[in-house]
Amino acid sequence: MNDLCSIDLLKSALTGTLSLGEEASLVRHLDECESCGATIESLAAEPTFFQEAAALLTSDALDETVPLRDEWSQVDFGVEYLEPADDANYLGRLGGYGIEKIIGRGGMGVVLRGFDLELKRHVAIKVLAPQLAHSPLARQRFTREAQAAAAVVHPNVLAIHQVQPTGRLPFIVMPLVAGESLAERLAARGQLELREVLRIGMQAAAGLAAAHEQGIVHRDVKPANIMLEHGIERALLTDFGLARAADDVSMTRWGVIAGTPQYMSPEQARGESLDVRSDLFSLGCVLYEVATGVSPFKADSTIATLRRLVDEAPQPVASLNPELPTWFAALVNRLLDKEPDQRFHSAREVSELLESCLAHVQQPSLFAIPESLLTLTTSIIPRKRNRYRSKVLLLTIAGVALGLSMVPLEETPVAQNQSPATETGEPAVEATDPDAVMQVWNDNPNPRVIQFAVLDLDRDGRLTMAEFLSGRGEDGHKWFSLRDANRDGFISFQEYFPAMPLAADSSAANDRRDHSSRRPSFELIFPRVPVDGRNTESR
Amino acid sequence: MTFSPTTRASLLLRLRDSQDHEAWVEFVALYESVVYRLLRKSGLQDADSRELLQEFFLTVSRNIERWDPDRERGSFRGWLRRVTRNLVINWLRRQQRQGIVVGGTDMQGLLESLPANAESETLEFDRELRRAMFHHASEVVRGEVSPKSWQAFWETGVAGRSSDEAGQKLGMSAGAVRVARCRVVARLREVVAEMESDS
Numbered sequence: 001m002n003d004l005c006s007i008d009l010l011k012s013a014l015t016g017t018l019s020l021g022e023e024a025s026l027v028r029h030l031d032e033c034e035s036c037g038a039t040i041e042s043l044a045a046e047p048t049f050f051q052e053a054a055a056l057l058t059s060d061a062l063d064e065t066v067p068l069r070d071e072w073s074q075v076d077f078g079v080e081y082l083e084p085a086d087d088a089n090y091l092g093r094l095g096g097y098g099i100e101k102i103i104g105r106g107g108m109g110v111v112l113r114g115f116d117l118e119l120k121r122h123v124a125i126k127v128l129a130p131q132l133a134h135s136p137l138a139r140q141r142f143t144r145e146a147q148a149a150a151a152v153v154h155p156n157v158l159a160i161h162q163v164q165p166t167g168r169l170p171f172i173v174m175p176l177v178a179g180e181s182l183a184e185r186l187a188a189r190g191q192l193e194l195r196e197v198l199r200i201g202m203q204a205a206a207g208l209a210a211a212h213e214q215g216i217v218h219r220d221v222k223p224a225n226i227m228l229e230h231g232i233e234r235a236l237l238t239d240f241g242l243a244r245a246a247d248d249v250s251m252t253r254w255g256v257i258a259g260t261p262q263y264m265s266p267e268q269a270r271g272e273s274l275d276v277r278s279d280l281f282s283l284g285c286v287l288y289e290v291a292t293g294v295s296p297f298k299a300d301s302t303i304a305t306l307r308r309l310v311d312e313a314p315q316p317v318a319s320l321n322p323e324l325p326t327w328f329a330a331l332v333n334r335l336l337d338k339e340p341d342q343r344f345h346s347a348r349e350v351s352e353l354l355e356s357c358l359a360h361v362q363q364p365s366l367f368a369i370p371e372s373l374l375t376l377t378t379s380i381i382p383r384k385r386n387r388y389r390s391k392v393l394l395l396t397i398a399g400v401a402l403g404l405s406m407v408p409l410e411e412t413p414v415a416q417n418q419s420p421a422t423e424t425g426e427p428a429v430e431a432t433d434p435d436a437v438m439q440v441w442n443d444n445p446n447p448r449v450i451q452f453a454v455l456d457l458d459r460d461g462r463l464t465m466a467e468f469l470s471g472r473g474e475d476g477h478k479w480f481s482l483r484d485a486n487r488d489g490f491i492s493f494q495e496y497f498p499a500m501p502l503a504a505d506s507s508a509a510n511d512r513r514d515h516s517s518r519r520p521s522f523e524l525i526f527p528r529v530p531v532d533g534r535n536t537e538s539r
Numbered sequence: 540m541t542f543s544p545t546t547r548a549s550l551l552l553r554l555r556d557s558q559d560h561e562a563w564v565e566f567v568a569l570y571e572s573v574v575y576r577l578l579r580k581s582g583l584q585d586a587d588s589r590e591l592l593q594e595f596f597l598t599v600s601r602n603i604e605r606w607d608p609d610r611e612r613g614s615f616r617g618w619l620r621r622v623t624r625n626l627v628i629n630w631l632r633r634q635q636r637q638g639i640v641v642g643g644t645d646m647q648g649l650l651e652s653l654p655a656n657a658e659s660e661t662l663e664f665d666r667e668l669r670r671a672m673f674h675h676a677s678e679v680v681r682g683e684v685s686p687k688s689w690q691a692f693w694e695t696g697v698a699g700r701s702s703d704e705a706g707q708k709l710g711m712s713a714g715a716v717r718v719a720r721c722r723v724v725a726r727l728r729e730v731v732a733e734m735e736s737d738s
Contacts, residue, residue, distance in 0.1 A: 013721075014725045015725075027712060028712075029714065030713070030718060032714075037702075037717050043721070049724065049728055053696055053697070057677055057696075058697060
């Protein structure tokens with residue numbers, strides 16, 4: 001210990017209250033002085049604490065298998081929205097239902113197993129998640145979509161007994177299906193036999209057709225939303241339109257991406273308006289997966305999946321399962337066409353085709369494959385896009401996939417003609433290409449909400465995409481981050497800083513509006529500093 | 540998941556207030572890994588452990604209001620330990636009654652292998668709880684310090700590198716690594732102590 005180093009100084013170093021100069025000289029001193037090093041360690045914690053930290057923070061095999069928190073919400077077990085039940089067999093009561101247990105949960109909320117005390121029957125009750133129920137918009141969508149879906153009466157659509165829009169948490173009551181979801185069956189058994197694939201596809205398409213004919217788009221056709229009843233061969237579609245409720249509700253944290261974009265249509269991934277043909281694409285994804293055991297656009301990250309959906313043709317089904325006939329490949333490929341116009345005309349048509357195919361598979365000598373399928377191409381030719389010609393980004397916010405994870409900058413008007421980042425002295429995002437332009441697409445009715453952007457750098461014909469996220473943290477600070485989808489990691493940093501430099505050029509955006517159906521609300525211009533793609537050090 | 544650094548009523552008291560949403564978030568965040576790991580260590584499979592974990596939280600939520608610390612003369616922790624133990628025993632009995640053989644598991648063997656004496660069981664539970672606290676504290680502290688400080692701590696304190704090695708890797712001097720490490724440890728200690736006093 002010398003005069004440079006007092007106990008007080010070392011204590012201040014631990015609490016981070018030294019001035020920069022003091023800290024720098026202390027650090028230089030500690031580079032050399034072993035005894036002060038030992039002293040500061042002893043001031044930090046007793047030696048056993050250091051040992052304990054090392055031992056307890058080291059991961060073991062069990063840690064790998066505990067992604068528990070994704071599985072159900074931590075607050076589900078509060079079940080505080082339940083009223084007390086007289087009967088000890090129930091966890092509590094919700095309306096006229098005795099609640100027996102929690103049977104599942106999804107992005108929307110919790111599914112409870114209940115007993116209708118009046119009609120004496122078991123039911124499944126879907127309760128909107130508390131964090132969504134806070135949003136009037138989500139509540140409204142949840143109940144409105146459920147009410148619309150309740151009007152669809154079809155053997156392949158799970159009925160809705162009751163919609164309860166009021167109360168602390170709105171909920172929907174449905175029959176309790178004795179069975180499993182298609183997702184569960186896939187997980188347990190892998191790909192299914194062709195006969196079963198066709199049957200499930202036919203029934204799902206028939207259920208979709210019934211809804212489509214009433215003007216209802218499902219928006220979230222995926223294996224988890226197709227229930228298979230035990231004992232009888234019947235598939236039931238569930239959760240019509242409910243995905244909408246979660247669409248533009250922001251959560252308080254980002255990083256947890258809710259929902260899966262794996263079964264989205266390209267137009268859905270781009271955030272464009274959808275119609276029933278979007279469901280046909282999703283149905284194509286489901287058929288592809290049940291027949292091959294592989295989801296057609298699965299990728300390591302959400303953004304990579306979205307990108308594959310928009311740009312890439314999936315691997316031919318026959319290469320994954322050689323037993324699949326060419327007509328099946330043709331049918332799936334047509335469903336998976338990137339252009340909605342090129343898909344089948346209706347779910348009804350698909351259902352009828354699948355029915356004919358099923359008849360053929362069961363009795364080949366009596367029933368032929370429909371002519372129309374034999375003339376279709378069996379491989380998907382990716383349509384050319386202008387992806388290298390323009391720097392226009394391809395994706396916009398995909399509500400379920402990304403919107404959930406963001407905080408809108410509601411109180412931050414995007415000022416026009418603000419200086420670029422570096423001139424304000426703020427940390428800047430540096431792009432690898434001096435001409436990089438970032439555009440922000442904004443489907444949100446609030447023009448001040450920045451949701452999502454994709455950076456498109458074209459150099460050597462290579463398309464690079466990045467995900468841009470911006471929002472306000474709970475502590476009031478705005479944050480900003482940029483992730484490179486190709487490198488699967490952050491090329492920039494996630495950082496809190498007090499002002500968000502934006503250069504908005506609304507007139508340019510307006511011009512573009514005339515030429516393009518995709519409308520950027522404003523642009524972010526990066527400072528033109530060529531760098532090697534590393535972080536801007538800002539700490 | 541954050542544990543707010545402000546002084547609060549104990550988690551137990553807050554859990555008994557059914558309106559206290561945050562208390563449940565904290566409680567589940569802390570105990571899910573504790574109970575899950577104990578179940579797995581008792582020889583249960585992953586799927587069964589997850590199911591029992593749900594049962595654990597439901598049991599606690601149903602009974603917490605009735606639980607009287609004075610009458611039971613036990614600690615909250617002790618009660619949670621008993622809930623866990625009873626769940627395992629009941630589950631094993633249920634399986635046995637139904638004649639279910641899960642993946643070749645020897646039920647009788649499992650029953651017999653449960654820690655026979657209360658002392659070792661308590662130690663095991665406390666160790667897992669302490670472990671969960673460290674993990675949560677590390678999430679908290681990690682969010683407070685710069686990534687470099689965190690790495691300096693991790694490389695030296697957990698991965699076992701010397702300050703020099705870590706410094707080279709991170710582009711910091713050995714002294715800077717040492718300061719950063721100590722700062723993180725001091726803060727970890729504070730957060731863990733606060734969680735200990737709370738639960």
